Amino acid sequence: PAPARAQDALARLKEQGFCRIAIANEPPFTAVNPDGKVSGAGPDVARAVFKKLGVDDVVASISEYGAMIPGLQARRFDAITAGLFMKPERCRAVAYSEPILCDTEAFAVKKGNPDKLLSYEDVGKNPKARIGVPGGGVEEKLSLAAGVPRDRAIVVPDGQSGIKMLQDGRIDVYTLPVLSISDLLKKANDPSIEMVAPVQGAPISCDGAAFRKQDASLRDAFDKVLAEMKQSGEFAKIVEPYGFSAAAAMQTSREKLCGGPN
Amino acid sequence: MIDWTGYLPLILQGAWVTAQLTVYGCALAFAVAFAAGLGRLSRHGIVRALASVYIEFFRGTSIFVQLFWVYFVLPLFGLTLTPLEAGVLALGLNVGAYAAEVVRGAILTVPKEQYEACTALNLTRRQSLRHIVLPQAFVVMLPTFGNNAIELLKGTAVVSLISLADLTFQAQVVRAQTGSTAFPFLSILLIYFLFALLISLATRGLERRLARGLDGARA
Amino acid sequence: MDWDWSFVWEILPALLQGVVITIKATILGTALALVLGLVFALLRRSRRRAVAVPVASLVEFVRGTPLLVQLYFLFYVLPDLGILLPPLGAGVIGFGVHYATYMSEVYRAGIDNVARGQWEAAKACNLTTAQTWRHIILPQAIPPMIPALANYFVAMFKETPLLSAITVLELMNQARSVANFNYRYLEPMTLVGAFFLAISLVSVAGLRMLERRYGRLN
Amino acid sequence: MGTSAKQPIIEVDRVAKSFGPLTVLNDLSFAVAPGEKLALIGPSGSGKTTILRILMTLETINGGHIRIDGEQLFHMERDGRLLPADERHLHRMRSKIGMVFQLFNLFPHKCVLDNVTLAPILTGRVPRAEAERRAMELLDMVGLADKARAMPAQLSGGQKQRAAIARALALQPKIMLFDEVTSALDPELVEEVLNVMRRLAHETDMTMLLVTHEMSFAHDFADRVLFFDRGRIVEEGGPDDIFRNPREERTQAFLRKIIAAGQRI
Amino acid sequence: MGTSAKQPIIEVDRVAKSFGPLTVLNDLSFAVAPGEKLALIGPSGSGKTTILRILMTLETINGGHIRIDGEQLFHMERDGRLLPADERHLHRMRSKIGMVFQLFNLFPHKCVLDNVTLAPILTGRVPRAEAERRAMELLDMVGLADKARAMPAQLSGGQKQRAAIARALALQPKIMLFDEVTSALDPELVEEVLNVMRRLAHETDMTMLLVTHEMSFAHDFADRVLFFDRGRIVEEGGPDDIFRNPREERTQAFLRKIIAAGQRI
Ligand SMILES: Nc1ncnc2c1ncn2[C@@H]1O[C@H](COP(=O)(O)OP(=O)(O)OP(=O)(O)O)[C@@H](O)[C@H]1O
Ligand SMILES: Nc1ncnc2c1ncn2[C@@H]1O[C@H](COP(=O)(O)OP(=O)(O)OP(=O)(O)O)[C@@H](O)[C@H]1O
Ligand SMILES: [Mg+2]
């Protein structure tokens, strides 16, 4: 039986005992362990917050960035905790929590950066440079906005594919947040590729947990617990082992990143 | 490089999900195929029309459109299915439409003379269908049903796109975690092929059993 | 969300580019499948088991595994073996080989459909094997195959969205890109759906016509 | 209407039948007395099969009336008005008639015994044991008792046709229709089927209608012969009249051709 | 080896043929003189069709030898050794033999004239105009001159079979094989085909082998009759001997059955 509309979203989650979250499988933001268990900084924070809210567990669906917001609206998940960076347009589509994971952009390039690609503009200006971007991710927008034409901004389904395509010479540069690129390069363990970080002119972006607009009350409850955890240092204990800076997240706010109240 | 054997259980979990999708999907497809296939041969215009619309729609649009529709659009009408349910529904209805044509075609291969013999023996329509037509048509359907089931099995890979943790999906996960590309893809290709082999062996075995009486030379 | 016509006009050029790629992939894939399918069918008929058996196994393997995974394989694994295909090239080869296995069955059925008596009559007329194929078997075998072959052409069309998985900017991928970029899914996805529906309605009519004209393989 | 002893069991009354533009039966009338053995002969395409198929309700008619046992076949009398027959009426009428086909039309997925018992069990609601007992009697009569468990594909043509005859008899119809029951058989196998038919003709009082191209058999079998041409009865009479002294030019020409082709009459 | 007037045109020498476990021909030997008209009769399954198909190289043999016109059919003599025949050898041997099938096997996508001219044009390298002139003569002979442009599907069975005969004759083979050429025809259409065959038999000096179940026709047609049973020749002789005074029990039984089934001999 479908829960009554008027019913509070949090009460509903408590009743079902878990919260359905969308993740991207992009370590260290989100990850799936060999045993199938979901981890990564985003889900770990969400799990801790929800536990304090009385929701015992999170159940994750892996999804492409572009499919997360439609999936949330289609009630496929209750929240997105995937490193989906806050952007004014996104803030109009979903209700974000306060910032959680902050990072800036990096490039993975061939050893020695033969094309001397340091910024998105460099890619746009070089007529032969092809850049791999996550479909629907911030990096795709940054590239297009910097003048990279559509047919040189190649949508790559996942990080592993991006590195593989770089190794195979299908693309000349692959861009993701710094921590993601460094994680990928560590796994690839390939001396022929290296990282350029941060990308010149790229903004520092932060994600938050994203909820449906109708579930603003759930978002508010989430924010309250998150603030307490930031205060107590518990937050830092979760994110810093993954390489994220807790201070960066605490220095900025949703209002700043969304360019207005959300 | 990380040792990928640790991820074998993940692949096997995916194989289990793929097996479930295939079995449930086939069950749904089978049921729908008989309903629609017989419906298309019905004496009642309305039943015929309904069956035709179903068949043409699901054969006409691709499995992607149907899957995305079931997964993203149905919830807007208040029906939220789990990814497994959505996958079974889309695959079952899609393959069912193709199999319905197999049912219809097989029934039409039963010669007119068999119906006439039924009339001459004063059997009712229902009795003729049940005792004479369907048993003969089923033997004709079986090999194609086997192919339909394999098509359905292959269709399950597309379900990975709606984030159901099937074989293909788990291969991607393993790839993301380990950086190995060849191992996960080769191993799932083999697993899919084993499943396909299993399906065709099963249909062939069943076929042989059913055809035994029909073929004098072998009996 | 409300339907926004100005947004439709804005994204139409991008979608049309996708349509061009989709059509190109389908036509190239079909051409490859038509040729390879005939090759498979003839090799499978070969009296030499050393030829027939491996070809038959290859065909069974390709038919038993998903096209999506085959595309991944061509795109991501082959480069390790030193074969780097461009995305569209990998797609065309994947589609061509996959559908060739279906089309080889059509060829086989079409050829078997010609009554055995025709081979015998040709022998009694003392025609050579080549003359028998050219004047007796193929002229009778090909017309009934046309609808079934056309059917696979249409099926391939409907499956082109798979190419997005290997970064080909076909229609579906284009639509997803513009949708992601603008956070508007309604218009692009509806247009894609309408396009595929239109294609399939036209093709159903076309297939009916072909079937009326050439009959159907049994 | 009841049945009386003198009433014909079959009355065909100005029946017309066409397939699209092709008129196959044209104002056809004849009657058959109970127990009579009737042979229908005539050139290919003259409508012999068609009239048998009509009597078995495998075809409908375009005009005229047919009465079986005094009752309308394709019509129902309700409140003094004639309505088209519904499925229930046809079902009841068919129980009086059995038919044996040129190509046997056995059910290939059932053994001989099941072929024979199927209809009695389903239609006549005879218990299986009883149905099988009666079926074995019939199979014995047609000389197939040892083939009861064989599948049709394992039988020769002549055996198949004898099984088909047993199957039709199992429903105990008043009227039996035979359409060229030997013409699909190898010449060597014809005799075993004709022997069964001769016994049937002489030992039972069933009404029988027989279409055949075997003139000598028609001669031995029939009480009366109808010669068909282009959907009409051109000539009728006792077998000796028709075969030895045909009156009509068309009948004479037909018999000449048949003899030229090597048949003995 | 050359041919001499007295040498048989066909020599079948201890030929064996089996299909899997089933032995169909068993040590079969016979010879045919040039110009001879031979009828092969016998019960169903006795191997009559099989030996014709072997002569036409539609089947291979498992043992024995066949010589046509003095030359080995399935073997080639090279440097005194016998090798299996290759396709070229078979091609050359086939040019001496024509066959007419029970089911006609006309090429359905070609008109009657093209059916007849196809082989001469392709095989005999006869110019089209010349091939068509000769084809028209043949069609005239079988009474089909007016159907030259008709497609096979538009013809009756008898017309189809006459067209098939014309097609086989167009290659001017020395030997013609006929396999039950009338048994797929309606009785009324049999005569037109038999008439053509009678003319062929009497007016040409081709060697002819005929398999038939029409005993009276075999009697009229043949110089000599072979009676087959279970892959062997049980009895042979002139038609009067075989049909009027069969010596063997098996032949007598076969003919009794045929007569009982209504055939005149
Ligand atoms: N279902 C049908 N549709 C169209 N025409 C038909 C159909 N059934 C029979 N006919 C035609 O009706 C005519 C009479 O056919 P019918 O089978 O009754 O002849 P018949 O006397 O039994 O001939 P035969 O001796 O060849 O069996 C033929 O011209 C036949 O082609
Ligand atoms: N291709 C084949 N495969 C297996 N068995 C065959 C094949 N062709 C013929 N036979 C068998 O060989 C035997 C002889 O057949 P054949 O056709 O020569 O007989 P026939 O004398 O022509 O009989 P009929 O008078 O019925 O035509 C039969 O038992 C038949 O079933
Ligand atoms: Mg008839």
Ligand SMILES: [Mg+2]
């Ligand atoms: Mg034969």
